[in-house]
Each structure stands twice: as C-alpha cells, then as structure tokens.
Amino acid sequence: MNRKFAIFMALSGLAFALAVAFPSQALAAPARALITRAINNNDRVVLMPNTHPHANTANDRGAVADTLAMDHMQLLLKRPAEREAALLRYMDDLNNKASPNYHKWLTAKEFGERYGLAQSDIDAVARWLSSQGFRVNGVYPNRILIDFSGNAGQVRTAFNAEIHYIDVGGVRHTANMRDPQVPAALAPAVQGIVSLNDFNPRPQISKKFTFTDNQGRTFRAVVPADLATIYNLNPLFTGGTSGQGQTIAAIEDTDVISTADFNAFRAKFGLSAGFPSGNLTQVHPSGPTNCAPPGVNGDDVEAQLDAQWASAAAPNASIILASCANTRTTFGGLIAFNNLVNGASTPPVISVSYGLCETFNTETRNLAFNSAYQQAAAEGVSVFVSSGDEDASSCDRASAATHGIGVSGLASTPYNVAVGGTDYGDVFAHAAATYWSSSNTATYGSALSYIPEIPWNNSCASELIALFVTGSPVAYGSTGFCNTSFGKNFLTTSGGSGGPSGCATGKPKTLGVVGGTCKGYPKPSWQTGVTGIPSDGVRDLPDVSLFAANGVWSHYFVFCYSNATFGGVPCGADPADWAGAGGTSFSAPIWGGFLALVNQVHGPQGNPNPVLYSLAAGGYGGGGVANCNSSNGTSQNAGCIFHDVTLGDIIPNCTGTVNCYRPSGKNGVLSRSNSSYQPAWKTTTGYDLATGIGTVNVTNLVNSGSWN
Numbered sequence: 001m002n003r004k005f006a007i008f009m010a011l012s013g014l015a016f017a018l019a020v021a022f023p024s025q026a027l028a029a030p031a032r033a034l035i036t037r038a039i040n041n042n043d044r045v046v047l048m049p050n051t052h053p054h055a056n057t058a059n060d061r062g063a064v065a066d067t068l069a070m071d072h073m074q075l076l077l078k079r080p081a082e083r084e085a086a087l088l089r090y091m092d093d094l095n096n097k098a099s100p101n102y103h104k105w106l107t108a109k110e111f112g113e114r115y116g117l118a119q120s121d122i123d124a125v126a127r128w129l130s131s132q133g134f135r136v137n138g139v140y141p142n143r144i145l146i147d148f149s150g151n152a153g154q155v156r157t158a159f160n161a162e163i164h165y166i167d168v169g170g171v172r173h174t175a176n177m178r179d180p181q182v183p184a185a186l187a188p189a190v191q192g193i194v195s196l197n198d199f200n201p202r203p204q205i206s207k208k209f210t211f212t213d214n215q216g217r218t219f220r221a222v223v224p225a226d227l228a229t230i231y232n233l234n235p236l237f238t239g240g241t242s243g244q245g246q247t248i249a250a251i252e253d254t255d256v257i258s259t260a261d262f263n264a265f266r267a268k269f270g271l272s273a274g275f276p277s278g279n280l281t282q283v284h285p286s287g288p289t290n291c292a293p294p295g296v297n298g299d300d301v302e303a304q305l306d307a308q309w310a311s312a313a314a315p316n317a318s319i320i321l322a323s324c325a326n327t328r329t330t331f332g333g334l335i336a337f338n339n340l341v342n343g344a345s346t347p348p349v350i351s352v353s354y355g356l357c358e359t360f361n362t363e364t365r366n367l368a369f370n371s372a373y374q375q376a377a378a379e380g381v382s383v384f385v386s387s388g389d390e391d392a393s394s395c396d397r398a399s400a401a402t403h404g405i406g407v408s409g410l411a412s413t414p415y416n417v418a419v420g421g422t423d424y425g426d427v428f429a430h431a432a433a434t435y436w437s438s439s440n441t442a443t444y445g446s447a448l449s450y451i452p453e454i455p456w457n458n459s460c461a462s463e464l465i466a467l468f469v470t471g472s473p474v475a476y477g478s479t480g481f482c483n484t485s486f487g488k489n490f491l492t493t494s495g496g497s498g499g500p501s502g503c504a505t506g507k508p509k510t511l512g513v514v515g516g517t518c519k520g521y522p523k524p525s526w527q528t529g530v531t532g533i534p535s536d537g538v539r540d541l542p543d544v545s546l547f548a549a550n551g552v553w554s555h556y557f558v559f560c561y562s563n564a565t566f567g568g569v570p571c572g573a574d575p576a577d578w579a580g581a582g583g584t585s586f587s588a589p590i591w592g593g594f595l596a597l598v599n600q601v602h603g604p605q606g607n608p609n610p611v612l613y614s615l616a617a618g619g620y621g622g623g624g625v626a627n628c629n630s631s632n633g634t635s636q637n638a639g640c641i642f643h644d645v646t647l648g649d650i651i652p653n654c655t656g657t658v659n660c661y662r663p664s665g666k667n668g669v670l671s672r673s674n675s676s677y678q679p680a681w682k683t684t685t686g687y688d689l690a691t692g693i694g695t696v697n698v699t700n701l702v703n704s705g706s707w708n
Helices: 003-021 081-093 108-115 119-131 152-159 224-230 234-238 260-268 300-313 332-341 363-378 463-470 584-602 609-619 630-635 698-703
Strands: 044-046 060-063 069-077 135-139 145-151 163-168 171-176 181-183 190-193 220-222 247-252 279-283 318-323 349-352 382-386 417-424 453-455 544-547 555-559 579-582 668-670
Touching (some): 069 119, 069 152, 081 363, 108 363, 224 234, 234 698, 247 300, 300 318, 300 555, 300 579, 300 584, 318 332, 349 584, 363 382, 382 584, 417 584, 453 544, 584 698
Parallel strands (some): 279 318, 382 417, 417 544
Antiparallel strands (some): 044 181, 069 145, 069 190, 163 171, 555 579
C-alpha cells in the first residue's frame, strides 16, 4: 500500500473514531453557503419585526436629518438550519451527564467555527453593507453578528426604513417607522437589525415605598448579615466558601463615579474585614471597537446596588461592572454583554438587572438577547436576569396595568435564570418579633432565622394587602379595596414579575399587547418535573425568586449611593439613613453571587436551570412540599434546598379592557378573563408564575451533589 495513502487512511480512521466518540467536539464541517445568487437591490424582503410600538402616527414628529449618525448597529445573522439543529443538540449535551460533551464548554472562537455562518456569506453581507456606504466595524467571533455604522440617510436607502423623531410622554426618541428590508438574495443569511431605535431596557429598581398610614410602622432595612442569616450563607462562609477566585460581571449602560460607595458598603457591614479578597473593577469591554465609556448617568444607582449586593452574596469574589454607552440604535448593556462573551476571558457569572417587556422589546432584539445568552451558556457562563418589577404586567411600570399580561424579553429566553421577587410575611402573620431582634449586631444584622416569604406585590389588587387592611381579599368591584379611599394609596404595578412568554417572536396587533402574530418561546426541556408548572407549551417565568421588596410590608434593601446629582444621599454613620430600595435588580445579582459559591466548589455550570429544576423536583416530591413550605418559617425541614412560597400573588390593579376584570368601579384587577376573576398570578404548591420554584437555602444548594 502507498505509504502516504496508508497514513492518510489511519488519520482518517482516527478522525472518524473521534467523531463517533465525541460527535460535537469533532471538527465541524464547513458551513453550507446560504447566499447563492446575485444581489438585486430592487428585489427585497422584509426582515423580522423590530419597529417599536411607540413608532406610530400619533407620536411621529417627522424625519431626522439624513446626516444623523447611526453608530454601532448590529446585524444578527441566521445560521444554516443544520447548524442550528446541531447547536441545540449540543446545548442539551452540555447538561447531560451521560453525554461525552457534558460541561465541554466552548470558546467564542470555537462557537463561531462550529455554529457560525460560512465565510462566503459573511463576506457577501459585509460587502453589501459597504456598498451602501456603511462602515463595517467588525464581525464578532461567534460569526452571527456584524457591527456597522452609518447615518439615517444610508439606513433609509439601504433598508427602506426611515428614521423619525418620536415623542412619548414629552420625551424625544428616534426610531424606524417600519420594519427594515434587505435584498432577497441576502435574506437566507440575515435575521434582522437588532434595533433601530433608542427605546432601551430600563433598570429594575424600585424606590422605597412610602405612604402615610398613622400606624407607626417599624421599617427593617435588610443588610448583608440579614441575607446571610435568612438564606443560610453563614455555614459556607465559616467553612471557607465565600467566592474566592470567582468573578461576577454586572451588565450596565453607565459608569460609577468611583469605587468609594462600594468600599463604604463593604466596610460598614463587615465585608472588608471578614472577606478581604472582594473587590470591584469597572471595565468597558471593547469588541469591534464599539464600546464607548458611557459616563455617569442616572443608571449608576443600578450599577452601585448590583455591585454591592453581588458582593454581599459572595463577599470574597471579584465584581466587574461591564458597561458601554447606549447608541441611537443599540442598548449599551447588550454591546457590553456581547463583547464579554466574545472576548478572550469570559466571567463565569453574569447578572443583568435591566428589562423591557417582549412586545416593546420587539422580535429582533428579543432574539438578540436569546442568541447572546445561548452563546454564554455554551461557554459555561451562568446568566441571571431580573424578571421585572411590574407584577404580572411587565409592559406597565405605572399606576395601573393597561397592556395586559406580559413578561420581560430580557428574562424570557431559555438560556438565562429569570429571578423574581419576594417579600417577608412576618408582618402579615403578626409575627415580626419571632423573626427580628429588637437590636442589631455589630454588622447591623437583626434577622434571627429564615423568615416566611410571600410574593413582592405593592398593589391594592394584592389579596394579602386587601385582606390585611379590610378583612376581605376582594380588591375589585365598587366596594373592593382598589376602589376605596385608602386602597388608592396602593394603585401601582410595582411587584416581582412573572408569567408565560407570549411575544418573543411575531408582532402584536395592538400597541404593547400580546396578540397578532405573537408567540412565546417554546417550553424548555428542563422546565418540567415540578408540581405546578403550567402545561402551556411556553417558557414560564420566573425560575427562582429572592427578597426584592421596597417597603410595602416594612422591609427593603439598604445600600450606599452618594451621587447627589441623581438623588443619592450621604453614606454616613447610621446606615438607616442610607439609600433604600427594592426590585429584582437586587435579587438577580444576589442569585449570581449564590452561583459563584456553587462554582467555587463545583466549577462553572453554564445554564444552571436544569439542575435547579431537578433539585426542586426532588425536594418537592414525596411530601417535600409540606416540609419545605416557606410559610412554616423556622419549623420547615432543615434539609430543604428551596422554600416553596405558597401564600400571596403578583396581581396588579388595572384599567381598560385587556386582561382586566372590572365588574364595577374605576379600578379592576389583572385577570386572564375580562368577565370573571381569574387572577394573574397566584402562588401554588411547587412551581408558580409568581415565584417560580421559590427561594433558597444556599448552603444546601451548594452542598448538593447534583452539580457534579
């Protein structure tokens, strides 16, 4: 036999054997080209929806100048169907202990080589963009995202999408008035332009709740020592698991003035002395040279609380604030996220405390977050996202729900952990003295044990608030709590969000309302096994929850925010005088800190949802629900990993005709039916759309053998 041929056959046999043993780890075959015919600019197709609902005739204030800069637009590409299918199989393999690909994390380069587009397609799209006058800033290593810049005139000519000024509530925005188009020859390789508007996601922080009730309430500011007591962190800290060697990145669209507030928080609450490795770094991760420093803006309050409370959960970990400036077309947080996961070194935990409901986020941007989180999970990164602060009506941060049931498009993907919000139920149960000391420790802690939890809900539609105040849980109708003089103090949609994904793809018929061609993400394979999970065929939120309240039941978070320009206060000697707030902005980075503790013991986990749901299925089976019921407080089983929240709801008050039960009176309550009371959403045994699988005993979570 010819020697060269023999060597070739031996190597081929080895390659085949490796491909059989490690099918997704074998070198991927070159991607099939999708662009196969000449580009004709007169033969066009419309891309997936990315027109913001507020870009309508009523809000239109005319076209912008052609010269208006449109910097760092992102073109999301479409991989071949067979590569998409292979990627989905690989994502399943990553969490399958029987697979040879279990926890075989990829680099960004490997991800692009195996699951990106053919180079010929990327080149063809880039050449066409250049021919239209755009500057192609770069192609991401994932090979499905192109960053490019130009001006409004070029956008109008190339994509047949005119950019106008839009006025909403006296605030001026810029946005495309219709969905963009591309030549039909490019369409097989292009999903869409991520965004052509500046309606960006917003921080999920809620200011401290205040009203006059003449009852002399005692407010309890939750501090790091309380967190450690309530969620059982102290055994881990004592045993040496406190985040050493771990990194948590918080995604932002702002800088902070300095690390002084972070350092003051850690010093005041004993974290600096007890856990000296904890630190904060501010970075601007630059991908295709598209990350401009955003400067300090009002969102810096979000950055401060993210950093401080992630550090409270994992006090020896390194915290990174990763931020980029917003452009007229792209959310700076999305730029920062994509640049991180496409960089040389990716943090194993990322927290995102921003949100925007699926219908307002639009299909293309929804799928852009889905794509980014998917890549992160493939690289072993765990992504925690705030579920929202608008109860079951994520499209309404207002005094009443008017757009019906909805969830955040930043939290509803299958590749992130959606973190909801709870409150403490001690006041409702008239048992505050059982769970809180009348004095503070040296680090200002006063919690005595785990405290029963209820969903965070500030609305008069909350059955618990109505019952506590009036003796009846009825909030609707002319005599219901929401239509009383005192109940009107609670007209708000403020509360932890949850519900079914309803408009991840498609386009609503009515502004901001799920309907039209809207569809939710399909239910992930791992969202199963737990009593209470709806048989609705779609991704449900939240996955887990944590305390996130802002004071309606007298509990809120304290943190150091001294930037007086945007409402900060001095961080003086008494932390009771510091800034106070709530929101799932807190619960997401805290859960990120919890996962950092898991990683310290067990290594990176990627998307941890398969393990979380598996643990909940085991814990809530065979009588575990009763033993792990949050309402049991200190008497629940010490071995529980999750606390099953079974009392309360996230029902907001509403007006109008969308998902609003209003038999009489001005104010109704959010309901799946307009004609009967089918509230959205109440707690149930096991999983529910108010709190997911519940809150957590962190020591038991970390010590579980299911992570290995």
